[in-house]
Amino acid sequence: MEMDNTEVLRVKLEVLRQEHRDLDEAIHLMESSGRADQLTLKRLKKQKLMLKDQIARIEDILTPDIIA
Numbered sequence: 466m467e468m469d470n471t472e473v474l475r476v477k478l479e480v481l482r483q484e485h486r487d488l489d490e491a492i493h494l495m496e497s498s499g500r501a502d503q504l505t506l507k508r509l510k511k512q513k514l515m516l517k518d519q520i521a522r523i524e525d526i527l528t529p530d531i532i533a
Contacts, residue, residue: 471527478523481516488513 468476492509495501 474523474527478520478527481520481523485513485516485520488516 488509492506492513495506495509
């Protein structure tokens with residue numbers, strides 16, 4: 466059974482959301498440990514922002530425009 470484009474996007478969206486949550490947790494743990502490498506933190510935060518942008522793009526595709 467094949468999934469249509471909308472179903473594929475929904476699955477990808479959920480995967481990206483999980484990755485975003487995982488990165489958020491990792492960043493929080495690193496910051497709270499007090500031993501965080503600043504370069505690594507910066508890279509993780511940048512990656513988290515890129516995921517957020519991808520999530521927003523997919524949500525825009527999946528959410529129909531409502532004409533008021």
